[in-house]
Amino acid sequence: MKKLLFWLALILLLLVAFIWGNLPKITPYYKQLTKSRVGLNVDLQPEAQKEAEFVGSQKCKECHKEQYHHWKASMHSKMIQDIRKDGSVVVADFSKLPEDADFTLKDAVYTIGSKFKQRYMIPATINGKEDFRLGNYQWNTQTGKWQHFKPYKYWYHDSYPHDNKQFPTSTTCDGCHFTGYMSTGKRVEPAIACESCHGPGSKHAENPDSPVFKASLTDPIRTNEVCLQCHMRNRDKRIETEGATVKDLWMQATDYPQGYEPGKPLISYKLPAPFSPGKETKEFWPNGAAKKNRTQGNEYIHDAMYKHGITCINCHDPHKLTNTAKKPEGNNACMKCHSFGSIIGPHQDTLEQHTHHKADSKGSLCIECHMPKTGKHTGKSPLTVRSHRFAFTYPAETKAYGMPPETNACYACHKERGLDTLQKDLEQWGMLEWEKLEAPPIE
Ligand code: HEC
Ligand code: HEC
Ligand code: HEC
Ligand code: HEC
Ligand code: HEC
Ligand code: HEC
Ligand code: HEC
Ligand code: HEC
Incomplete structure (x- = not known):
């Protein structure tokens, strides 16, 4: 009897270990992804914070040395x-x-x-x-x-x-x-100091029990707003709320969500720069990819990952700001959630089957195909701004939308092959969804 129990326990343990080991990597994020939505129009700023004033990062440093240290070393402190x-x-x-x-x-x-x-x-x-x-x-x-x-x-x-x-x-x-x-x-x-993301902190600094806003405590889409207040191109909100024209706003047109504080509903303060699919604007290519910097939010709100509850801070530490071009995390940046043959993809079993490039090739780096360089920091700058529209853009789409070929991931590394040949390569690899063969409509 004892022996039987022992074996049963052992089998159970192995089974648990097996299931545990084979859980999709996205599992730790399950709670985040299934959180019920708060609604964009709800004010989440703690009541006590409404009376608070801005005190500056030196005050926060007294009790939060670690966060201060990381922030001080980041570009946010150097703007x-x-x-x-x-x-x-x-x-x-x-x-x-x-x-x-x-x-x-x-x-x-x-x-x-x-x-x-x-x-x-x-x-x-x-x-x-x-x-x-x-x-x-x-x-x-x-x-x-x-x-x-x-x-x-x-x-x-x-x-x-x-x-x-x-x-x-x-x-x-x-x-x-x-x-x-x-x-x-x-x-x-x-x-961009502590209180840009946490809101005014005088009450909390006096009495740490007095709450201060922390974006990750809310639903994921609202979490993003603390970054979107700045990392998203806008128009003056009064164009929408008061039907004002740009001329009416002589000497006062504003490009930031005036009045917003972290936790407040950003949508009441912000009018994102206009974009409609198929149209090229000053800021966006017709597929929604950015032509300029500071557009991460405009692009990301159209992406499936945003809609499924993935946030800026799942990929970027809010204090260190990693990962960046200078401190890249390589494929780990993506593979902490994605795994081959998993439900969230890539659906192939190995890296090489997914990318059709050698595993150690530059052509097997996730960001090279899913975050191509589509934008510039100024008209005279090189093309270095990576898109935050993660869905793959097919060579045929780049062509049909009339976008410059160098904004296409494949073309950026294979100028000699041309968009048509690259599209055929994908066709041969079996990496095309049938509807993507059709040119998308252009207005
Ligand atoms: C007198 C010390 C003290 C000062 C000054 C202080 N804090 Fe705190 N803070 C605390 C303590 C204690 C906690 C709760 C313990 C913890 O979770 O680390 C906390 C928690 C936090 C949290 C987490 C809140 C949560 O709900 O999880 C944030 C964010 C925060 N502080 C930001 C700030 C900012 C921004 C400033 C400057 C405006 C600041 N703190 C100043 C002591 C302080
Ligand atoms: C760019 C926005 C941003 C800035 C600037 C910022 N924070 Fe945070 N902070 C966040 C977010 C978002 C979280 C939640 C992180 C999480 O839960 O994973 C956070 C979490 C915290 C926490 C809770 C513990 C932790 O590390 O998760 C403390 C304490 C804190 N911040 C203090 C500070 C202090 C002090 C400063 C300034 C020196 C600062 N923060 C600057 C966005 C910011
Ligand atoms: C108040 C405005 C503001 C907010 C809020 C803000 N950012 Fe920034 N962010 C900036 C500016 C401005 C820069 C450019 C800093 C520079 O080059 O000195 C920047 C730079 C960055 C960089 C590049 C860092 C580097 O090393 O080049 C990353 C990544 C980033 N922000 C992510 C975030 C994330 C994630 C959030 C939300 C948690 C956030 N930011 C919130 C204004 C903001
Ligand atoms: C809505 C918020 C917002 C407004 C308004 C804004 N910026 Fe920025 N700015 C950012 C963010 C966020 C970044 C960093 C992200 C990026 O470049 O993609 C940035 C980046 C920059 C950089 C490059 C930083 C670097 O280290 O290379 C400069 C320079 C700059 N802004 C100047 C300006 C000037 C001048 C104005 C006013 C005419 C302005 N910005 C208005 C948010 C803003
Ligand atoms: C799925 C992961 C992911 C998400 C979500 C994400 N980013 Fe990024 N972001 C990256 C990667 C990867 C890079 C490029 C690093 C590189 O060039 O190697 C990057 C680059 C950036 C940069 C430029 C940094 C540099 O080196 O110049 C900024 C600014 C930035 N992201 C802000 C944001 C903001 C704001 C959000 C939310 C709207 C966001 N990101 C969402 C992965 C992500
Ligand atoms: C925090 C977890 C997480 C991280 C990190 C992450 N992803 Fe995702 N990703 C998801 C989830 C969840 C989905 C939605 C899956 C679905 O719709 O079935 C997704 C979907 C996608 C999709 C398909 C839908 C679309 O168009 O967005 C692509 C492509 C993708 N991710 C690329 C990337 C790349 C590239 C990186 C690294 C820069 C990355 N992901 C990092 C969780 C993550
Ligand atoms: C050589 C270019 C290339 C590279 C590198 C690449 N992908 Fe993809 N990826 C694609 C293409 C093309 C599709 C669209 C497949 C389709 O429509 O059938 C895709 C689709 C996806 C999808 C959607 C689900 C699926 O399987 O169709 C996810 C998730 C994804 N890639 C994640 C990643 C991650 C994570 C990496 C890095 C390990 C990566 N990709 C590297 C080209 C690439
Ligand atoms: C970051 C650069 C990079 C990207 C992006 C890239 N490739 Fe490649 N590609 C390479 C390199 C390097 C090789 C050499 C062989 C290898 O490393 O696998 C290669 C090899 C190839 C080959 C084999 C024939 C030849 O020219 O050597 C084809 C076909 C190909 N790529 C098509 C594509 C397509 C289609 C895409 C977009 C889905 C793509 N590549 C994206 C770098 C890239």
Whole structure:
């Protein structure tokens, strides 16, 4: 009897171990994916936080050293840097600044950005208000050259004078680049600090039992909003709520969700840049892929992963910001959820069967085919912005939509084969869904 029990227990244990070992990798995310939806219009900001004020990251550092340390090392902490405090934050070569520049290094107070391009904030009185303006040249870090900067060129065209000296950063940039500016109109702290994502923290800092917003506690789609407030291109919300035209918003058109704080319903503050399938706009290719940077949210909300409850922070640590091009996680970034032959795909049994490239080939890297480089940081920059529209774009789609061939993943590595041949390669591999052979409609 004892022997029988022993064997039964052993078999049971092995069975559990076997099932455990064979669970799809997506299992740990089951709770997240099946969470009931809160609804986009519900305010989730803790009641106590509504009375709170912004206190700045130095305060949070007192009790959250680890998060502070990771954040400080990330690019979020470096978006706006004070030139007077540390001259080395300037990445441009000012000895080569063109003669018709409307500023000098001495005029500039803050740098904006560094990684792809750097722009300069110069104190100015605009519309009778102490403000900042932007120099008419920007440094392109990727090409190592100065180039013109005309921020009124795009949708702001009819809402601001065509002169950088009359173009204020307060309405057009600062909401996304200074902590606190979005909802209070005060530059509480330069760059994207703790309270940009957690909301004002004075009450919590006084008494840690007083709650502060944490995005991951809500449903996944609302979790994304804390990133989408900035990582998504917009129009002024008043165009929708008040039927205002861009001209009506003279000197006040805004490109950020003014009034928003983490936990509040973003949809009440934000009007995403328009996109309709089949149409090319200033910001998007006709398939919805980005032509520019800062469009991760616009693309991602159309993706199946977004709809199924995968969030920005499933792939990016919110404090370290990994993974990035500089610190890539390779296929692990995807394979922590996906596995071969699993329900969420890839449906083939091995990497080589899925990609039809050797396992150690660049052609077997997930992001090369599912996040092709479709956008640029400026008109003169190289094509380096990776799409956050993860669905594969077929060579025939690229052609039918009239997109530049180099935005197609296959073509980017195989220019000599051409889109038609690459489409035939996929056909031979059996990697085409039959309807994808038809050209999609174009307006
Ligand atoms: C006096 C110490 C103290 C200060 C100052 C402080 N916190 Fe906290 N914080 C705590 C403690 C204690 C907890 C709860 C324990 C835990 O979960 O780590 C906490 C928890 C949190 C959480 C998790 C909340 C949750 O629901 O899981 C976040 C987010 C947070 N703090 C952000 C901040 C931010 C942002 C600041 C600055 C505005 C800040 N904290 C300042 C002590 C502090
Ligand atoms: C870009 C947005 C963002 C910024 C900036 C940010 N956080 Fe967070 N933080 C988050 C998100 C999202 C979570 C939830 C992470 C999770 O649950 O996986 C989080 C979680 C936390 C937690 C809970 C414990 C943990 O690590 O999950 C604490 C404490 C915290 N943050 C403190 C801070 C402090 C202090 C700063 C500034 C030094 C800061 N955060 C900056 C988005 C941000
Ligand atoms: C208040 C605006 C704001 C919010 C909120 C915000 N970001 Fe950012 N993010 C930026 C800006 C601006 C940059 C560019 C920073 C730079 O280049 O100095 C950036 C850069 C990044 C980068 C690139 C980092 C690198 O090393 O190049 C990643 C990844 C990123 N953000 C992810 C997120 C995620 C995930 C969230 C939500 C948890 C989030 N961001 C929330 C404004 C924001
Ligand atoms: C809706 C929020 C938002 C607004 C408004 C906004 N930005 Fe940004 N900006 C971002 C985010 C997010 C990034 C980083 C993500 C990316 O580039 O894909 C970024 C990136 C940048 C970078 C590149 C950073 C680097 O390290 O290379 C510069 C420079 C920049 N912005 C300048 C501006 C200027 C100037 C304005 C105003 C005319 C402006 N931005 C308005 C959110 C915003
Ligand atoms: C399924 C995983 C995944 C999701 C979801 C995701 N990203 Fe990414 N993201 C990546 C990968 C992978 C890269 C590219 C890293 C590389 O180039 O090697 C990237 C790149 C970026 C970059 C540029 C970083 C750089 O190196 O310049 C930003 C900014 C960014 N993501 C923001 C976001 C935001 C905001 C969201 C949510 C709307 C989001 N991501 C959702 C995987 C993801
Ligand atoms: C946190 C888990 C998670 C991570 C990480 C993740 N995925 Fe997904 N992915 C999913 C889920 C869940 C689905 C939805 C499956 C379904 O619809 O059957 C999905 C669907 C997809 C799809 C098919 C639908 C579509 O168009 O989006 C593609 C392609 C995909 N993922 C690519 C990637 C790539 C590439 C990466 C890495 C950069 C990645 N995934 C990382 C969970 C994840
Ligand atoms: C050489 C290009 C290429 C690479 C590299 C690649 N994929 Fe795919 N992937 C495709 C194509 C093409 C499809 C569409 C298949 C179809 O429609 O039948 C696809 C479809 C998918 C799907 C949807 C489900 C399915 O099986 O059809 C998922 C999920 C996916 N890929 C994940 C990944 C992950 C994870 C990686 C990295 C391990 C990866 N892919 C690498 C080309 C690629
Ligand atoms: C990141 C670069 C990259 C991407 C993306 C890529 N390939 Fe490749 N491809 C390669 C490399 C490198 C080889 C050489 C053989 C190998 O490594 O397997 C190759 C080999 C091939 C071959 C064998 C014939 C030859 O030219 O050597 C074909 C056919 C092919 N790829 C088609 C495609 C198609 C179709 C796609 C899109 C679904 C694609 N490739 C995406 C890099 C890429």
